[in-house]
């Protein structure tokens with residue numbers, strides 16, 4: 437089946453229309469498609485939260501197929517944080533479901549004049565309807581209701597209270613395979629853009645979806661899938677990711693010769709208590725408490741998502757990642773792992789980018805709003821102030837630079853208005869090149885360059901190459917942890933679209 441439906445939702449009029457994607461978009465998907473449409477359809481001078489702004493949502497070119505990790509979804513928009521073009525790429529169950537319904541992109545424009553709305557998409561059609569009953573509700577509650585028991589066919593993309601408050605650090609939560617809202621299109625504030633449109637939830641059900649690889653190519657395609665899966669599983673880097681998740685890097689980055697574990701508002705690159713929040717400790721706790729490693733979408737064979745339980749074996753959070761642990765943990769001098777896991781749960785529930793909000797609270801601690809290491813205070817700040825939209829909560833939710841400007845702090849860990857990831861640009865200078873040269877600002881997923889000791893010229897070349905590679909990977913829609921190169925994807929694209937590459 438062709439994946440060529442472009443769904444347009446005008447929130448101002450309530451009109452939902454559909455068109456076939458033009459030929460020029462045939463080999464665009466995920467990030468390449470959302471970026472191209474953003475460029476072609478919006479004026480660069482608009483305010484990101486205005487009625488004139490648009491939100492573009494697109495699965496990658498291989499979504500809906502059996503290629504491992506190929507169900508990622510791109511959210512493209514003008515960012516309220518950076519003021520520039522932004523793409524947030526997310527796993528979860530949304531991408532495959534959209535593709536199986538033949539949907540290449542959803543374009544949300546305008547702004548609802550009369551309350552909150554939800555968008556339902558299934559084999560019968562696309563419907564926009566009132567959703568004031570969902571207003572004020574948080575992500576765990578929402579996904580329980582919107583997805584419920586229909587785990588095998590349904591996925592939701594929702595905003596929590598932070599998105600409703602139009603906070604620049606607001607994310608869009610996407611359902612994971614267990615029905616939880618633990619995957620987030622987080623960076624740059626897509627939740628604020630969705631909130632400004634008045635769109636609380638998108639619910640996609642692919643019960644009537646169809647296969648997406650042409651029948652005549654299915655055998656060859658399957659052969660390539662098996663080959664690619666073997667290549668992924670044979671890669672020693674993947675073994676570590678499968679065992680510890682991204683938290684496996686903590687022991688390494690905390691070393692004196694790496695110094696990429698942000699501590700005390702990025703003042704230090706190493707934290708003396710980092711062991712208490714390391715992947716190895718989390719693995720040991722998991723053995724005692726029924727924790728496990730999960731895929732964030734059906735068909736992922738790497739399974740890097742840590743399911744984290746409390747001491748009673750009750751679920752706390754899933755996808756406790758290095759970036760989250762570093763920004764909400766060492767950067768605030770908060771530990772051990774139990775404490776950070778609870779903060780991650782709160783951020784998922786409220787709908788917040790953990791990197792941005794971890795940086796923002798770090799600056800708030802610098803300003804004396806809270807003491808370093810004040811876990812109870814941080815919980816209160818998130819749960820009461822940010823969730824409730826108090827003036828202090830709005831300052832924090834407005835992002836790192838916003839907090840710094842409010843309190844007159846000159847130690848501001850941002851690039852192009854966006855909070856720094858844990859990957860440290862001062863010791864890993866290639867990361868600094870990516871942050872400063874990419875339109876995405878401080879976003880490690882734009883191009884990881886962690887080599888140390890290379891010449892500036894070499895690092896510039898590596899950063900450029902990585903940024904191009906990530907553009908291709910995000911467009912195909914596979915996960916960066918496959919370590920796939922664009923060439924690895926060529927056979928799939930040829931079989932999938934019948935165009936030799």
Ligand code: SF4
Nearest residue numbers: 505732736738740915
């Ligand atoms: S490797 Fe991790 S992030 Fe990537 S698709 Fe699998 S579970 Fe998701």
